Amino acid sequence: MNIEYACAITILSSIAMWACFRLIERHETTPRANSYMALSQVIAGEGSGFVRFLILRGFPPLIVLIAETSILAKLGASANQCLFCPFVSALIYVLLTYLPSFIHGFTFGEKFLSAILILTYPCIAVFIGVISRYVDFSRFAPSNLQTLIDGIWQTFLVSIVIITFYEMLRNYPDERYIKQDELHDRKVQIVKRELELILCRFKEVIITTCANYDTSPSLLLSILIYEDLNRPQWIRLIENILVRLPGAKLTVGIAQVTSTFPLSDVESIDLASAQLRYTNNLTTTQMIRTIRQYNPSDKYVASILEIKGIVEDTI
Known part of the structure; x- marks a missing residue:
């Protein structure tokens, strides 16, 4: 595979993960290690925010890394490229996001959480790259651009219907x-x-x-x-x-x-x-x-x- 294409896909993947991070960061605060839930929240069974945090911060990069590996495989990238490119994407992503959080963190808990995330994302990328040696990831890539756009629109419309019914039926x-x-x-x-x-x-x-x-x-x-x-x-x-x-x-x-x-x-x-x-x-x-x-x-x-x-x- 052409090295220029591989670099472009790597950079675009990093930008996509960073954009998801910025979007979620506007609406989701990082849970503090010493935060507390009110008694009503404890009794109602609400989580402390760590599970929600891990899902929102972990799921989008995971999807992007899988999509990156799938596109690389479909374009005929070598096994080494399918391993190296997602790793570099994850590395760029953590350098732009969680490394500053680690440097500027005030408490031990904040620094520790940032350090764990800095190590986790590149490890996930390597894990996906290793799996791609045994699983044909090209099957997960869209067959063409129009198919991808149609899928995004269908998902968007279904989400609107579900949210509308949920808001109408809840909390009488x-x-x-x-x-x-x-x-x-x-x-x-x-x-x-x-x-x-x-x-x-x-x-x-x-x-x-x-x-x-x-x-x-x-x-x-x-x-x-x-x-x-x-x-x-x-x-x-x-x-x-x-x-x-x-x-x-x-x-x-x-x-x-x-x-x-x-x-x-x-x-x-x-x-x-x-x-x-x-x-x-x-x-x-x-x-x-x-x-x-x-x-x-x-x-x-x-x-x-x-x-x-x-x-x-x-x-």
Whole structure:
């Protein structure tokens, strides 16, 4: 295959991936490693945003790389060209997008996520190139330009019909009120369940640390419940591995205490109780101020107060 054609396809593929990145970036924010979902979002089963982020950032480049390999194969490119050109396209793409994010990232989590993506895209390109040695990718390429245009128009029209019907049928007012009542009942049930699990595992530790630091038991329990809902045990295990990396500073343990070394759940509870000392007899305003010192997010404060009300009605 002519080297000029191969270079042109490589550059156009990089531009296509970059254009998708810019389009998605306008409407999709990068999920922060220490972000939290509101209690309502947790109960409703909404994701933290990482799955959505990975799909939106991963699917378009994957399609472009497959399309690039298919076109190269259809134009008679060699096996080495089908391997090298997608790799170069992916490399150019990450140099234009995620390398600046890695350089200018403020937190360890942002830099780590960018580094993973910088390594992932070229690896995907190489993987596709290797598969193309055993699978005839030319079958996936459009037979001609008119066929490609017809397919794009058909997809566009079907999407409009689906979106129109979805918008017409969703969220009737009566159903909305019913869902709100169901959501409140589900909040109470899940908070009570989490409360039982935490007391079963850490009751003695909580009683001891609250007595030592004059910490509000209901406040500490509310934080533990909310953190456990947002950071289940498997995520805490990963955090305790990542915090060992040089320069890493993460929130770890069930209480999500900031640390530069691994912490067990019991150790994090003790440190959290120390941070919340003298909170046993605070007014609501003082309590809000204390929660903000633990985490300044408005979403965090509102969720903790909501859980605290359920906990105090239960114990």
